[in-house]
Amino acid sequence: MALLKLQNVEKYYGNKSSLTKAVDDISFTVDKGEFTAIMGASGSGKTTLLNCISTIDRVTAGHIFLEDTDITKLKGKALNRFRREKLGFIFQDFNLMDTLTAYENIALALSIQKCSAKDIDKLVKSVAEQLGITEVLNKYPYQMSGGQKQRVASARAIVTNPKLVLADEPTGALDSKSAKMLLERFGYLNHEHDATIIMVTHDSFTASYASRVLFIKDGKVFNEINRGGDSHKQFFDKIIDVVTLLGGDVSDAL
Amino acid sequence: MLFKISLSNIRKSLKDYAVYFFTLVVGVAVFYVFNAIETQTAFLNVSEDHREFIKFLVQAISAVSLFVAIVLGLLIVYASRFLMKRRNKEFALYMMLGMSKWKISALLLCETVMIGIGSLFVGLLIGVGLSQVMSAVVANLFEADMTSFKFTISGSAIAKTIIYFGIMYAVVIIRSGIVIGKCRLITLMQSGRRSEKITMKNPWLCVIVFLISAAVLGYAYYMVGWNQMDLGPRKILAAIIMGAVSTFFIFWSVAGMLLRVIMSVKGLYHRGLNSFTFRQISSKVNTTVASMTVICLMLFVTICTLSSAFVIRNNMNRQVEEFFPVDFYGEMEKQDNDDQPMYTDIEKNYSDQGLSIEDDLGVYHNFHIYTDPGFTVLGYIGDKTDKLTDEYGSIGQMDDYRLEMIRLSDYNALMKLYGGKALELNDDEYAICATFSGFVSIYEMLLEDNPVINVFGNELVPHSQKTIYSYVRPSMQPINGGVFIVPDGAVEESGAGVNIVVGNYSANDKKELAEAEKTARGNWEKVQTNIVGDSQSSGTRIYMDTKIEAANSAVDLGALVTFLGLYIGFVFLVSCGAILALKELSESSDSASRYTMLRKLGVEEKEITGSVFTQSAIFFALPLLLACLHSYFGMRLAKFMLSMLVSGGIFKSMLFTAGVVVLIYGGYFLLTFIGSRAIVREQK
Numbered sequence: 001m002a003l004l005k006l007q008n009v010e011k012y013y014g015n016k017s018s019l020t021k022a023v024d025d026i027s028f029t030v031d032k033g034e035f036t037a038i039m040g041a042s043g044s045g046k047t048t049l050l051n052c053i054s055t056i057d058r059v060t061a062g063h064i065f066l067e068d069t070d071i072t073k074l075k076g077k078a079l080n081r082f083r084r085e086k087l088g089f090i091f092q093d094f095n096l097m098d099t100l101t102a103y104e105n106i107a108l109a110l111s112i113q114k115c116s117a118k119d120i121d122k123l124v125k126s127v128a129e130q131l132g133i134t135e136v137l138n139k140y141p142y143q144m145s146g147g148q149k150q151r152v153a154s155a156r157a158i159v160t161n162p163k164l165v166l167a168d169e170p171t172g173a174l175d176s177k178s179a180k181m182l183l184e185r186f187g188y189l190n191h192e193h194d195a196t197i198i199m200v201t202h203d204s205f206t207a208s209y210a211s212r213v214l215f216i217k218d219g220k221v222f223n224e225i226n227r228g229g230d231s232h233k234q235f236f237d238k239i240i241d242v243v244t245l246l247g248g249d250v251s252d253a254l
Numbered sequence: 255m256l257f258k259i260s261l262s263n264i265r266k267s268l269k270d271y272a273v274y275f276f277t278l279v280v281g282v283a284v285f286y287v288f289n290a291i292e293t294q295t296a297f298l299n300v301s302e303d304h305r306e307f308i309k310f311l312v313q314a315i316s317a318v319s320l321f322v323a324i325v326l327g328l329l330i331v332y333a334s335r336f337l338m339k340r341r342n343k344e345f346a347l348y349m350m351l352g353m354s355k356w357k358i359s360a361l362l363l364c365e366t367v368m369i370g371i372g373s374l375f376v377g378l379l380i381g382v383g384l385s386q387v388m389s390a391v392v393a394n395l396f397e398a399d400m401t402s403f404k405f406t407i408s409g410s411a412i413a414k415t416i417i418y419f420g421i422m423y424a425v426v427i428i429r430s431g432i433v434i435g436k437c438r439l440i441t442l443m444q445s446g447r448r449s450e451k452i453t454m455k456n457p458w459l460c461v462i463v464f465l466i467s468a469a470v471l472g473y474a475y476y477m478v479g480w481n482q483m484d485l486g487p488r489k490i491l492a493a494i495i496m497g498a499v500s501t502f503f504i505f506w507s508v509a510g511m512l513l514r515v516i517m518s519v520k521g522l523y524h525r526g527l528n529s530f531t532f533r534q535i536s537s538k539v540n541t542t543v544a545s546m547t548v549i550c551l552m553l554f555v556t557i558c559t560l561s562s563a564f565v566i567r568n569n570m571n572r573q574v575e576e577f578f579p580v581d582f583y584g585e586m587e588k589q590d591n592d593d594q595p596m597y598t599d600i601e602k603n604y605s606d607q608g609l610s611i612e613d614d615l616g617v618y619h620n621f622h623i624y625t626d627p628g629f630t631v632l633g634y635i636g637d638k639t640d641k642l643t644d645e646y647g648s649i650g651q652m653d654d655y656r657l658e659m660i661r662l663s664d665y666n667a668l669m670k671l672y673g674g675k676a677l678e679l680n681d682d683e684y685a686i687c688a689t690f691s692g693f694v695s696i697y698e699m700l701l702e703d704n705p706v707i708n709v710f711g712n713e714l715v716p717h718s719q720k721t722i723y724s725y726v727r728p729s730m731q732p733i734n735g736g737v738f739i740v741p742d743g744a745v746e747e748s749g750a751g752v753n754i755v756v757g758n759y760s761a762n763d764k765k766e767l768a769e770a771e772k773t774a775r776g777n778w779e780k781v782q783t784n785i786v787g788d789s790q791s792s793g794t795r796i797y798m799d800t801k802i803e804a805a806n807s808a809v810d811l812g813a814l815v816t817f818l819g820l821y822i823g824f825v826f827l828v829s830c831g832a833i834l835a836l837k838e839l840s841e842s843s844d845s846a847s848r849y850t851m852l853r854k855l856g857v858e859e860k861e862i863t864g865s866v867f868t869q870s871a872i873f874f875a876l877p878l879l880l881a882c883l884h885s886y887f888g889m890r891l892a893k894f895m896l897s898m899l900v901s902g903g904i905f906k907s908m909l910f911t912a913g914v915v916v917l918i919y920g921g922y923f924l925l926t927f928i929g930s931r932a933i934v935r936e937q938k
Contacts, residue, residue, distance in 0.1 A: 100529060
């Protein structure tokens with residue numbers, strides 16, 4: 001069942017004299033429970049695409065449907081409500097409130113949904129256990145490691161049980177060990193909780209944890225590969241092949 | 255190039271500068287308005303007495319201006335330092351690009367000069383406009399007519415304003431030059447790295463500090479609020495220091511406890527944006543304990559000054575009506591070598607000069623005050639001295655003196671003149687009339703035991719356990735310290751001493767009244783000159799007052815305190831508002847990214863605005879609340895000290911004060927809220 005459907009999405013920047021097509025006529029669908037990675041070089045338009053899906057940016061043309069709602073038509077209160085209830089965000093630089101503890105950061109996502117204090121406590125504790133951050137719940141962001149911060153941010157993103165989790169370069173600021181740990185958690189959430197995740201990355205290793213990888217070049221979908229029954233190593237090799245085909249700086253990022 | 259950079263800098267940080275600029279403009283305008291009073295009133299057709307007084311008022315304002323200039327100067331230095339700190343990264347960039355320290359100083363000079371000239375120009379423009387309104391206010395106060403009103407600009411006030419503010423700006427320029435000269439690139443660059451450490455104070459320590467400060471504050475309140483009789487200048491100073499220090503520690507401990515208290519209420523803390531909002535407030539209060547204390551104390555001084563000024567102003571005119579109901583009052587008193595009262599006779603002195611009181615006053619009453627050597631204050635207090643000393647302090651060490659008595663028939667004649675209630679006494683009764691609140695309570699305490707008095711061999715019992723709220727001598731103030739009213743038969747003529755004449759002129763309109771006043775005054779002075787010149791009359795004191803004069807001084811005093819109170823109050827309120835606004839606005843721009851984050855999480859715009867409002871409101875309300883509490887007790891002392899000057903409610907005056915505070919302080923709050931909202935919004 002298609003959870004997310006993109007129809008001929010376009011996003012242009014600039015004016016008539018110098019037009020940049022950041023996203024150029026992209027269409028694809030994401031099913032419920034899929035773990036999709038979007039790969040591409042810097043400037044390929046992958047982050048713009050994610051911003052359009054997350055309603056942070058507006059599309060120039062085309063439609064994006066989540067379930068049956070056309071989210072390109074949402075405005076004001078409905079838009080905020082949509083973000084609050086249907087989406088979970090994970091950012092490269094964590095975007096945690098530095099004035100709040102980990103617990104409060106996670107709780108904030110619930111409290112702005114007017115969740116009761118009793119439920120908040122229960123939900124925060126259970127999500128913290130799943131992501132292995134129970135022992136840092138009372139720490140402030142500056143007291144945590146990068147990996148812990150990103151897992152707290154992930155906990156905040158999924159605690160509201162969103163339809164779709166969007167991650168923008170989630171491993172970008174992490175060392176390889178923390179990155180691996182985080183991605184294993186993503187896999188766990190995807191398998192055990194049927195969470196639908198879209199992750200933007202330029203890192204092949206990160207992408208290899210997904211079940212499906214979309215490659216974007218110059219604002220268009222260049223290629224798409226599915227993991228199918230491949231082992232992790234096999235899938236990683238396949239990705240490398242495509243990246244080599246793409247050439248340029250994506251391979252540099254390895 | 256330099257000019258261009260500084261101009262664009264100002265434009266860029268307009269949000270930060272707006273409040274600074276606004277404050278400078280208000281400062282300049284207020285400074286000009288009050289210093290231009292002399293010129294503004296020159297054309298007014300005020301009477302000669304008031305003219306003299308306006309001269310005095312101008313001098314007083316001049317003196318206060320120096321103080322005001324110091325306060326404004328400190329504010330400007332503080333604000334500029336604050337704004338400069340926020341630009342450390344920018345300076346670091348300039349230095350990394352190879353700009354010399356001289357160049358950076360020149361850049362700052364350029365900016366300060368631009369802002370200085372701009373604020374002076376705009377401020378003076380507004381000031382000139384407002385001072386025309388001031389003319390009308392002054393005219394209204396002094397009942398002068400405005401027919402010869404013309405638009406005036408005071409060159410001297412402009413010069414004064416420019417010089418004073420020029421000096422302030424020069425100080426700012428020199429200071430920033432020194433700071434730039436001393437600073438090092440590495441510290442500038444690192445200053446941008448905001449310490450994200452959240453200091454949680456030890457909660458138990460906070461509770462203990464809070465309790466101790468509250469106790470100290472409570473004791474200071476008790477000292478000024480209840481134990482006033484025992485209060486010397488030294489004790490007042492001690493109370494003020496105790497209050498100031500405990501204010502600081504209360505803010506310090508509240509900053510530490512506030513969050514914990516709210517956090518403990520889970521349902522409240524995790525509701526909507528509350529956790530975020532209260533964290534913000536707590537960190538803000540934590541970093542501004544010292545400023546909060548200064549602001550709180552300044553607000554306290556402002557509220558007390560303004561309220562006292564309004565109390566005086568509101569009650570003075572009414573009091574003249576109430577306590578000076580006759581046109582003329584003259585008194586003659588003579589003491590022998592032992593300072594004991596002797597018999598005096600005004601009428602005789604008049605007739606010695608070939609004059610007659612009857613000619614001057616249409617209706618009048620001439621009477622004597624009686625004293626008995628055996629009837630003294632310590633004798634009356636008797637064995638209650640100890641109790642009084644316990645309650646009122648220094649009474650026990652008081653000198654003994656004879657208590658004053660008036661015959662019932664004289665008293666009733668006076669009441670007829672004053673429009674008061676006549677009194678009936680049995681032959682063996684006495685009553686006490688008094689208006690001075692401190693003495694009234696002492697008398698009524700003594701009267702509880704129905705003390706019998708013995709005057710000229712007659713035993714008298716109290717008519718009632720209450721004193722009568724009336725007076726014998728007309729006065730601007732309720733300062734009748736107590737006169738005993740006794741039956742006519744109870745006094746002996748040998749006891750007659752002080753001679754008093756009160757009465758009304760026979761005049762039908764204002765002009766005749768002024769004429770009569772002039773004659774009566776002239777005749778009295780003639781008699782006075784004669785007595786003073788006569789060596790036989792050494793030890794004679796001769797004193798007169800008239801209703802017109804009392805009314806004039808009431809107006810003058812009211813005007814003086816109103817002007818000075820408003821002047822100081824304005825400047826203080828503006829300073830408090832400006833400091834808070836600067837802090838809050840810069841805090842908002844520092845937190846802008848946090849609001850962006852909240853938006854990404856899908857928080858409603860309404861809730862974000864609500865959070866900004868709550869933050870500003872609590873930030874502004876905290877010092878005001880404590881200041882109000884301080885003021886409540888401060889005003890108890892002020893009321894006690896003013897009781898010699900005015901009686902009557904302070905409610906109306908508090909309302910006036912609240913109006914001024916709400917207008918200025920509230921205005922700054924509103925500006926801050928709107929500014930913060932704009933800063934938070936523009937990150938969209």
